[in-house]
Amino acid sequence: MKNDASKNFWSGILFGLGTVAFIDEVVFHQLLHWHHFYDLSTPSIGLVSDGLFHAFSWFATVFALFLVADLRKRNAWNKKRWFGAELVGAGIFNLYDGIIQHKMMRIHQIRYDVEIIYYDVVWNVIAALILVIGLYILKKNPSNSSRKAGEDNALT
Amino acid sequence: MHLHEHSAAEIQVVELIGGIVPFLLLIFVYLISVYYTNQSYKTWPLYRILCWILGLLSIAVSLIGPIADRAHTNFNAHMYTHLLLGMLGPLFIAFAAPTTLLLRTLPTNYARLVSKFLKSTYVRTVSHPITASLLNMGGLWLLYTTDLYSAMHDSKLLYLLIHIHVFLAGYLFTISLLYIDPTAHRTSFTMRATVLVLAMAGHGILSKWIYAHPPAGIKINDAQQGGMTMYYGGDLIDLVMVIALCYQYFRNKQTMVEKSIVR
Numbered sequence A: 001m002k003n004d005a006s007k008n009f010w011s012g013i014l015f016g017l018g019t020v021a022f023i024d025e026v027v028f029h030q031l032l033h034w035h036h037f038y039d040l041s042t043p044s045i046g047l048v049s050d051g052l053f054h055a056f057s058w059f060a061t062v063f064a065l066f067l068v069a070d071l072r073k074r075n076a077w078n079k080k081r082w083f084g085a086e087l088v089g090a091g092i093f094n095l096y097d098g099i100i101q102h103k104m105m106r107i108h109q110i111r112y113d114v115e116i117i118y119y120d121v122v123w124n125v126i127a128a129l130i131l132v133i134g135l136y137i138l139k140k141n142p143s144n145s146s147r148k149a150g151e152d153n154a155l156t
Numbered sequence B: 001m002h003l004h005e006h007s008a009a010e011i012q013v014v015e016l017i018g019g020i021v022p023f024l025l026l027i028f029v030y031l032i033s034v035y036y037t038n039q040s041y042k043t044w045p046l047y048r049i050l051c052w053i054l055g056l057l058s059i060a061v062s063l064i065g066p067i068a069d070r071a072h073t074n075f076n077a078h079m080y081t082h083l084l085l086g087m088l089g090p091l092f093i094a095f096a097a098p099t100t101l102l103l104r105t106l107p108t109n110y111a112r113l114v115s116k117f118l119k120s121t122y123v124r125t126v127s128h129p130i131t132a133s134l135l136n137m138g139g140l141w142l143l144y145t146t147d148l149y150s151a152m153h154d155s156k157l158l159y160l161l162i163h164i165h166v167f168l169a170g171y172l173f174t175i176s177l178l179y180i181d182p183t184a185h186r187t188s189f190t191m192r193a194t195v196l197v198l199a200m201a202g203h204g205i206l207s208k209w210i211y212a213h214p215p216a217g218i219k220i221n222d223a224q225q226g227g228m229t230m231y232y233g234g235d236l237i238d239l240v241m242v243i244a245l246c247y248q249y250f251r252n253k254q255t256m257v258e259k260s261i262v263r
Helices: A002-031 A044-073 A079-104 A116-140 A144-152 B002-038 B046-063 B066-071 B075-095 B098-105 B108-118 B121-126 B129-145 B148-152 B156-177 B189-212 B220-262
Strands: none
Touching: A002 A044, A002 A079, A044 A079, A044 B189, A044 B220, A079 A116, B002 B046, B002 B098, B046 B066, B046 B075, B066 B075, B075 B156, B075 B220, B098 B108, B121 B129, B129 B148, B129 B156, B129 B189, B148 B156, B156 B189, B156 B220, B189 B220
């Protein structure tokens, strides 16, 4: 079923986005204390963007997992493609966070009282790498393999 | 002086008992209905009874007792009561399915009146996710970004009205998104998911706004503590709502698959 191919893709993207937001919160906010809860120089647009993304990432994580549960029940989960899409979602979100939210909206910086440019470069290069690896995996595992999995299923 | 302290403590105890009685009554009525209707209908699930008790407990703790007393002077304690009254309490009450129990308990002609009310234009309007979340989030933004918060602590009437609003708006918001009781006017999953994400974002943004801009009369440290309580506490309860909403979506899909097997 064509629908299942896009479900595999989108649940991967959503889960990637959600995982990154979760790691960001746990590692950089709670464990390392590099990020600030609220950098008082944040303009309102940054506050709104951060709020929307934070809320959406919670929803994305949970919804993505229920989509996987649904796909698995119908034997239509394409693990490899899903994983590729997850990396793409993770990479895109990190680039958005690293370039638009940190630099352009100035929500908060990666770390304070340090030469920030190195941190920014490492952050965005890693994000781009994750994105490229994800795209490569997606290319290696075209969506018709999941379509096949869907056709095997008597229900579709 | 000893005598004076004693009587003050006594007054407190009397007030506490007076405050608890209505909640005990509500638990009692619920239990009686469950017992009575179990005779003729499917056995009422135990978890719903637990949810009803926990919901009423959340509301009671936010209105009477030590945390509620501290909430008058301590902003962080106020945030805890706000989370209990406006979010956790309503969520538990929604899971207790009180409308279903009411319809099960009432004689048919009275039950018809209730369901007629549930189908009315009024209920359709206020229980729409957009209206319900505006009533919920709008009320909070008004409370914390205007002088309403300090005015609330000067007027008993205002205090009462605001607390009733916080609970009712929280409950309305919860049942506009999660369908546990019979719901006459349903909206799509996409609509409810979108509204939930926007409302969560609104809650988070308001928490950070409070963190940076203390309401009148609140010290910056207290506002920061309270803002973070609101942010993380709100997230936790919202997460439960997200899981419940997505679970309902998943169950719905499963039923559709099962139906297609039968066909």
